[in-house]
Amino acid sequence: MAHPSQLGFQDAASPVMEELLHFHDHALMIIFLISAMVLYIIVAMITTKLTDKYILDSQEIEIIWTVLPAIVLIMIALPSLRILYLMDEVNDPHLTIKAVGHQWYWSYEYTDFEDLGFDSYMIPTQDLTPGQFRLLEADHRMVIPVESPIRMLISAEDVLHSWAVPSLGMKMDAVPGRLNQTAFIASRSGIFYGQCSEICGANHSFMPIVVEAVPLEHFENWSSFMLEDA
CATH class of the missing domain: 2.60.40.420 (Cupredoxins -  blue copper proteins)
Structure with a gap:
């Protein structure tokens, strides 16, 4: 049961809800890291000379910007699909x-x-x-x-x-x-x-x-x- 000033979800009372809580924390940590990195880049571009031609035209940066989001999506998609299959299973109900x-x-x-x-x-x-x-x-x-x-x-x-x-x-x-x-x-x-x-x-x-x-x-x-x- 929820209570006043509660942060987060209610306490899990089933294995599926426990998995959902773990996935929530997993995704939240990824979002936090992405947000921190983007904030750092914005601050660096404002306060330093991070906008020079070498950085903006770097092939290495383009590769990182393409590969990194794909890896992040895979890290989110795999546990998400696993939980979806767990929620869809109906094995020998009592x-x-x-x-x-x-x-x-x-x-x-x-x-x-x-x-x-x-x-x-x-x-x-x-x-x-x-x-x-x-x-x-x-x-x-x-x-x-x-x-x-x-x-x-x-x-x-x-x-x-x-x-x-x-x-x-x-x-x-x-x-x-x-x-x-x-x-x-x-x-x-x-x-x-x-x-x-x-x-x-x-x-x-x-x-x-x-x-x-x-x-x-x-x-x-x-x-x-x-x-x-x-």
Whole structure:
């Protein structure tokens, strides 16, 4: 969960998010080095005679200016492609959950169970209890087991939505008439908050996503309780 005056991303709660954080730091360091070098050259051109004819017409400088950006792009592209492939892999999921976006709430179906599904609405501000977060709490959380591969099937009933949970490194568009697929693993227990990340209408900011990762035993107890109430 984000906190006041926070710098950077939320703490990673999945292997994919950990990879994204590492890639962010990697790219940021490259940007910092490029910016420092360009700033040094600008200052040197202003304060010294770096603009003489030998420097401006140097073949060596032309070669460096051509090869160096290509090397930088490769250093950024290779880890980026690796993460894209990791995010696209769905290997032997333990649980499949279908999330459907509506105006303006989410519904969840646990497809491995016959009758386990529910709607998830935002809790109004006047109904919040101490410790709950405004605009982020939902009346029904999506409960998942920790350290289990989860496959998400994401769609929408009416307009474009987007199912996004930053701590899990998850963001997938929900498109009417289309079923998008992604997967993740929650590496630790906790409650992770997200919101619809597509401008989907007047109440776009009032359809939060709450994912609760619990040990497998607790998940089994929760699913049994939900099935009894169905």
